[in-house]
Amino acid sequence: VQLQASGGGLVQPGGSLRLSCAASGRTVSTDAMGWFRQAPGGEREFVAAISRRGAITDYADSVKGRFTISRDNAMNTVYMQMVSLKPEDTAVYYCAASGPTGFSGTYFLRAQYQYWGQGTLVTVSS
DSSP: OEEEEEOOEEEOTTOOEEEEEEEESSOOTTSOEEEEEEOTTSOEEEEEEEOTTSSOEEEOTTTTTTEEEEEETTTTEEEEEEOSOOGGGOEEEEEEEOOSSOOOSOTTOGGGOOEEOOOEEEEEOO
16 A cells, blocks of 8 residues: 655644545555654654544544544545644654554554555644
């Protein structure tokens, strides 16, 4: 499966962006999907994840109440709506797919995801 993240850009503090992750090659309706981010000089960290049918979501504490992950399996796409953005949200955002088998349900672990997109840069600055 190939994952294409888009929707990043430059936004002022307090602004909003919606990221998209379009999958191709096969359906990702069998996969848990996640968003991770990596700030300059930092480690790649968990942001949000969603279960196969969208019934379960999980968020990092730093984004709870501000970010919302969703998916449209008919469109083979996952979204992340980000509001009230802060300068510390500046990072390259990566989407990831778990693969159809072997997922343990621990959404925040990078090792749970087999497939990764190329990333989209989000810059929050005035």
